[in-house]
Amino acid sequence: MSSPPHSPPDPDPSPSPRDVRRWRQYLADERAEAAVYRELAKRRTGNSQEILQSLAEAEGRHAAHWLALLGPHVGKPRRGGVRTRVLGFLARHFSSVFVLALAQRAEGRSPYAGDAHATDTMTADERIHEEVIRGLAARGRNRLSGTFRAAVFGANDGLVSNLALVLGISAAGVSNGTILLTGLSGLLAGALSMGAGEYVSVRSQRELLEASSPNPDTHTALTHLDVDANELVLVYRARGMSATDAEMHAAEVLRNRDVDLDATSASPAIDEHEAIGTGFGAALSSFSFFASGAIIPVLPYLFGLRGVAALVTASVLVGLALLITGAIVGLLSGAPPLKRALRQIAIGYGAAGATYLLGLLFGTSVA
Structure with a gap:
C-alpha cells in the first residue's frame, strides 16, 4: 500500500520546459489526490480511515519526489487535472462507493509506468493503490448491488421497451392520441410488472439462502x-x-462451547443477503426507475410534438439517457464508462429499430 522511505532525487539543473510542465502537473495531481483521501478519511472511522490516511501519506511522498525534481523551477502552485478536481469536489460533499469507484479509476490511469522520471516504487504504489481502493469499495458495491441492479435494469427496460413500443405504434400510422395512450399504458404496465417481478425474484432468492444458512x-x-x-x-x-x-x-x-457453530473460517465472508437486497427495496427501485425511463419516450407527445419531430426527439432523449446510465454502470463497476455507454445505446437503438421496422410492416399490411 505504501512505499518504503527513499532519498529525494537531486533536482535536474536544466530540465526541458516540457519536463517542467509535466512535473508541475504531476505535483498538482498528487497533492490533489492526497487531499481527496484526507477528505474521505474524515468521513470514515476505524480501519478504513487509517487506510485512507495512509494513501494520502503515500501521495504526499510522490508529491515530494516531483517537488525535489523541480527544484527552483517549481513555480506557482497549479491546480490538479479536471478529473482530480471533480473527484475532490465529490469527496468533500459525498462519501460513497461512487467516489471510491472514481478514485479507483484515477489510480488505474497513472502515467508513471511510461515516465522515466518516475521511480519503479512510485509506479508500483499506484498499481497497489488501485487494489486498495477496490477493496474499500467492495463492501459498498456489495450493499448497492441488489437495489442498483434493479434500478439499472428498470431504467433501461423502461427506456428501451417504451421507445420500441412508441416507435412501433407510430410506424403503424395511428394517431398521436393513440401513441400517447399506448406509451402511458406501457409505462404503467411495465413498471408494475417489473416491480412485482423483482419482489418475487429477490424474496425467492433470499428464502433459498435462508434455507441453506445454519x-x-x-x-x-x-x-x-x-x-x-x-x-x-x-x-x-x-x-x-x-x-x-x-x-x-x-x-x-x-x-469451548462459546465458539460460534458457524465459525468455519477466519476469513471474512460476504453477506449474500446484503448483496441481494430486500424484496421491497428492489421492487420499489425497479418500479420507480422503470417509470422514470419509460416516461422519456412519451415526453415529446405529452408536449404536443407530432410525426417525425416527435420520433426524432424521443429517440434522442432516450439515447442520451442510455449513455448516462451506461456511463454510471461503467464507473461503478470499474469498467470504461464510454464503452459501457456505447454498448447501452447500441442495444437500445437496435431493439427500438427492429420494432419500428415491424411497425412499418404492420402498418403497410393493414393499409
Whole structure:
C-alpha cells in the first residue's frame, strides 16, 4: 500500500520546459489526490480511515519526489487535472462507493509506468493503490448491488421497451392520441410488472439462502453431544471441510462451547443477503426507475410534438439517457464508462429499430 522511505532525487539543473510542465502537473495531481483521501478519511472511522490516511501519506511522498525534481523551477502552485478536481469536489460533499469507484479509476490511469522520471516504487504504489481502493469499495458495491441492479435494469427496460413500443405504434400510422395512450399504458404496465417481478425474484432468492444458512438454535445441542461420536464433525464435512479439518474444528468447538457453530473460517465472508437486497427495496427501485425511463419516450407527445419531430426527439432523449446510465454502470463497476455507454445505446437503438421496422410492416399490411 505504501512505499518504503527513499532519498529525494537531486533536482535536474536544466530540465526541458516540457519536463517542467509535466512535473508541475504531476505535483498538482498528487497533492490533489492526497487531499481527496484526507477528505474521505474524515468521513470514515476505524480501519478504513487509517487506510485512507495512509494513501494520502503515500501521495504526499510522490508529491515530494516531483517537488525535489523541480527544484527552483517549481513555480506557482497549479491546480490538479479536471478529473482530480471533480473527484475532490465529490469527496468533500459525498462519501460513497461512487467516489471510491472514481478514485479507483484515477489510480488505474497513472502515467508513471511510461515516465522515466518516475521511480519503479512510485509506479508500483499506484498499481497497489488501485487494489486498495477496490477493496474499500467492495463492501459498498456489495450493499448497492441488489437495489442498483434493479434500478439499472428498470431504467433501461423502461427506456428501451417504451421507445420500441412508441416507435412501433407510430410506424403503424395511428394517431398521436393513440401513441400517447399506448406509451402511458406501457409505462404503467411495465413498471408494475417489473416491480412485482423483482419482489418475487429477490424474496425467492433470499428464502433459498435462508434455507441453506445454519440454524442458530442448533448451538443449544452442543452440551448434549456424544464427545466420542462427535456428530458435529459431519456438520463441517457437509460444509466442505476435509475430514481432518472438520475433526479439529469440531473438537475446538466442543472444548469451548462459546465458539460460534458457524465459525468455519477466519476469513471474512460476504453477506449474500446484503448483496441481494430486500424484496421491497428492489421492487420499489425497479418500479420507480422503470417509470422514470419509460416516461422519456412519451415526453415529446405529452408536449404536443407530432410525426417525425416527435420520433426524432424521443429517440434522442432516450439515447442520451442510455449513455448516462451506461456511463454510471461503467464507473461503478470499474469498467470504461464510454464503452459501457456505447454498448447501452447500441442495444437500445437496435431493439427500438427492429420494432419500428415491424411497425412499418404492420402498418403497410393493414393499409
